[in-house]
Amino acid sequence: MEQLNNITSTLALSMGAAWASGINLYAAILTLGLMGATGNITLPPGLEILTDPTVLMAAGVMYFLEFFADKIPGVDTAWDGLHTFIRIPAGAMLAAAAVGDMNPAMVLAAGLMGGGLAASTHATKAGTRALINTSPEPFSNWTASITEDIAVIVGLWTALNHPTLYLVLLGLFILLMIWLLPRLWRGIKLVGRKIRSFFGGSAAPELAEQHAAAQSSTEPRGPESAVETAAPEADKGVPPSA
Numbered sequence: 533m534e535q536l537n538n539i540t541s542t543l544a545l546s547m548g549a550a551w552a553s554g555i556n557l558y559a560a561i562l563t564l565g566l567m568g569a570t571g572n573i574t575l576p577p578g579l580e581i582l583t584d585p586t587v588l589m590a591a592g593v594m595y596f597l598e599f600f601a602d603k604i605p606g607v608d609t610a611w612d613g614l615h616t617f618i619r620i621p622a623g624a625m626l627a628a629a630a631v632g633d634m635n636p637a638m639v640l641a642a643g644l645m646g647g648g649l650a651a652s653t654h655a656t657k658a659g660t661r662a663l664i665n666t667s668p669e670p671f672s673n674w675t676a677s678i679t680e681d682i683a684v685i686v687g688l689w690t691a692l693n694h695p696t697l698y699l700v701l702l703g704l705f706i707l708l709m710i711w712l713l714p715r716l717w718r719g720i721k722l723v724g725r726k727i728r729s730f731f732g733g734s735a736a737p738e739l740a741e742q743h744a745a746a747q748s749s750t751e752p753r754g755p756e757s758a759v760e761t762a763a764p765e766a767d768k769g770v771p772p773s774a
Contacts, residue, residue: 541695545576546630547702548691550646552684553623554653556602557615558595559684560626565591573692578629602677605665612658623650649706656709659716 552560565582568575581587601611627646628639657680664672691698 540699542576542631542634544691544695544698544702545579546627546642546646547649548688548698549579549626549630550623550649551653551702551705552688553619553626553646554650554655555657555680556595556598556684557619557622558591558598559681560688561591562588562595563685563688567688567692576630576632578632579626599677599681602680603670603674605670605673608673608677609658609662609665612654612661616654616658619654620647620651623647623654652706652709652713656713656716659713659720663716663719 549560549564552563561582564573564575564579565584565588567573568580569583569588575582598611602608624643624647627649628643631639631642661673661676664676667673687698690701
């Protein structure tokens with residue numbers, strides 16, 4: 533029974549770190565590092581480095597920057613785009629480090645699962661924020677950002693103190709992501725089409741008219757066109773041209 537509890541706790545911490553990294557990597561590192569440094573939790577050997585003051589200071593500076601960048605419409609989307617290359621590998625590394633001294637196969641499996649989970653949560657966050665940015669008011673953006681920060685802290689606390697409950701909630705969250713991600717993608721594509729039509733709509737009709745005029749001027753003149761041309765000349769008393 534104790535071995536099962538240890539496996540559950542390790543799995544919850546590993547996947548919890550990856551899940552939180554996909555949402556806000558720096559908040560995840562700060563939460564784990566501060567809880568470990570203050571003695572509230574005992575981190576596995578692979579994550580003890582998070583309690584180092586240098587790591588905490590760097591994570592604090594980056595969290596400070598993200599706190600403001602994440603609340604400015606447009607800037608948050610650019611920030612998410614840049615962090616595609618940071619959150620996902622960091623989530624995989626934290627998940628693998630949380631496994632500790634288990635055999636290499638378990639470490640690799642944890643890294644693969646953690647990277648996939650971090651990628652999924654990151655895509656869900658980035659897609660949701662991109663759609664929220666279509667709203668002209670900033671309050672929904674601020675609300676989403678603060679909610680994400682709180683979710684990271686509460687989620688990691690739950691993973692550390694109630695691992696079984698966290699794994700159940702994580703399973704429900706994964707089902708929600710599977711249902712939500714295709715709809716987010718369709719919404720983003722729709723927004724993209726509207727933006728393209730907004731910037732290219734006014735020029736498109738003029739270009740179409742110019743193209744049609746150019747085609748009509750280069751078309752060969754058939755017998756009917758020759759008769760139509762000859763009729764006005766006959767009315768003026770000018771013999772039609774052969």
